[in-house]
Amino acid sequence: MKIGIVCYPTFGGSGVVATELGIELSKRGHEVHFITYKQPVRLELLGNHVHFHEVSVPEYPLFHYQPYELALTSKLVDMVKLHKIELLHVHYAIPHAYAAYMAKKMLQEEGIYIPIVTTLHGTDITLVGSHPVYKTAVTFSINKSDAVTSVSESLKRDTLRLFDIKNDIHVITNFIDIAKHTNNFVDCQRGMLANEDEKIITHISNFRSVKRIPDIIKVFYNIQKEIPSKLMMVGEGPEKEPAEELCRKLGIEDKVVFFGNSNEIDRILCYSDLFMLPSETESFGLAALEAMASGVPVISSNSGGIPEVNVHGVSGYLSDVGDIEDMSKNALAILKDEKTLNKFKENAKKQACNFDIYQIVPQYEAIYEETLLKC
Numbered sequence: 001m002k003i004g005i006v007c008y009p010t011f012g013g014s015g016v017v018a019t020e021l022g023i024e025l026s027k028r029g030h031e032v033h034f035i036t037y038k039q040p041v042r043l044e045l046l047g048n049h050v051h052f053h054e055v056s057v058p059e060y061p062l063f064h065y066q067p068y069e070l071a072l073t074s075k076l077v078d079m080v081k082l083h084k085i086e087l088l089h090v091h092y093a094i095p096h097a098y099a100a101y102m103a104k105k106m107l108q109e110e111g112i113y114i115p116i117v118t119t120l121h122g123t124d125i126t127l128v129g130s131h132p133v134y135k136t137a138v139t140f141s142i143n144k145s146d147a148v149t150s151v152s153e154s155l156k157r158d159t160l161r162l163f164d165i166k167n168d169i170h171v172i173t174n175f176i177d178i179a180k181h182t183n184n185f186v187d188c189q190r191g192m193l194a195n196e197d198e199k200i201i202t203h204i205s206n207f208r209s210v211k212r213i214p215d216i217i218k219v220f221y222n223i224q225k226e227i228p229s230k231l232m233m234v235g236e237g238p239e240k241e242p243a244e245e246l247c248r249k250l251g252i253e254d255k256v257v258f259f260g261n262s263n264e265i266d267r268i269l270c271y272s273d274l275f276m277l278p279s280e281t282e283s284f285g286l287a288a289l290e291a292m293a294s295g296v297p298v299i300s301s302n303s304g305g306i307p308e309v310n311v312h313g314v315s316g317y318l319s320d321v322g323d324i325e326d327m328s329k330n331a332l333a334i335l336k337d338e339k340t341l342n343k344f345k346e347n348a349k350k351q352a353c354n355f356d357i358y359q360i361v362p363q364y365e366a367i368y369e370e371t372l373l374k375c
């Protein structure tokens with residue numbers, strides 16, 4: 001199949017899922033065309049079956065906002081025609097599903113038919129998409145997609161609750177390439193960041209308020225009072241500076257490392273003992289799954305789709321959003337002795353195997369085939 005993938009090429013989960021999916025599809029013999037404004041961060045090798053087409057938006061002073069949807073729509077039309085793309089798979093409804101629908105209508109004028117598969121990722125539904133300024137267009141573009149998938153049961157429920165959806169929504173969970181996350185490091189250089197007796201707690205995100213960054217600092221504050229430990233904070237975003245300030249206020253700044261965005265997630269997870277994801281809402285929690293695939297247990301909130309990923313008392317623990325005391329207690333329960341910690345590490349890895357890429361990607365292929373047959 002010739003598949004066009006539209007996604008955000010940044011460090012966000014939706015872009016990571018789209019990129020890993022495209023790479024795997026290409027390995028399975030499909031021709032994959034990424035169409036977006038920058039080469040996706042995890043797309044390192046452009047092989048024979050993977051192509052990248054940049055959507056560029058020239059700056060023009062008349063426009064207060066540059067019209068990205070328009071540039072994307074034009075690019076989609078041009079690329080479908082040029083490369084004979086058979087299907088467009090758009091990740092994140094805003095504005096990708098909308099632009100794809102416009103492209104589809106334009107192509108129809110020329111007698112070309114292109115089906116659209118839309119994957120809903122989370123904030124395109126919960127935080128952003130359901131806002132009154134976007135809701136009408138988001139509802140329209142979901143209903144006009146030829147197939148719709150959601151990354152968790154929880155997100156499907158949210159979509160049906162928040163929008164008037166006429167389409168079926170197929171749940172295809174996010175996935176992980178377990179083989180890639182099997183720590184191959186002979187030495188992940190743990191010693192550069194922590195002493196032998198210190199435990200390493202990690203958080204990776206885009207540092208938006210939905211991630212509840214202050215909760216992570218407060219839970220860590222409680223942990224380090226009981227167990228020698230360090231906190232690794234990986235990522236960039238608006239909550240990073242206030243978090244640095246909070247660490248100084250609590251007097252733990254020498255125990256917390258702020259990395260910024262990193263391409264060395266595997267190495268960081270390799271030396272981590274515990275991962276924290278106390279989010280206000282999370283459609284799935286791909287970062288938690290990545291941690292678990294590296295054998296790192298998770299302390300998380302129980303919101304959204306996280307309970308579909310992290311199993312309470314098995315791969316980690318779940319608490320109500322904002323329950324810092326419970327999260328601290330649970331973290332200490334996991335870290336209290338090596339035997340318990342190793343058991344949780346083993347369980348985390350096992351639970352991650354339920355989301356292995358080889359089980360999930362065929363589900364997307366099935367949706368593509370079904371959609372092409374329907375049309």
Ligand code: GMT
Nearest residue numbers: 012013014121122123282283284285286
């Ligand atoms: O977490 C974010 O804020 C980024 C966002 C994105 O669009 O990349 O992540 C969403 O999609 C991920 C991949 O499907 C999910 O794992 C995240 O849970 C989801 N984030 C939220 O729902 C807040």
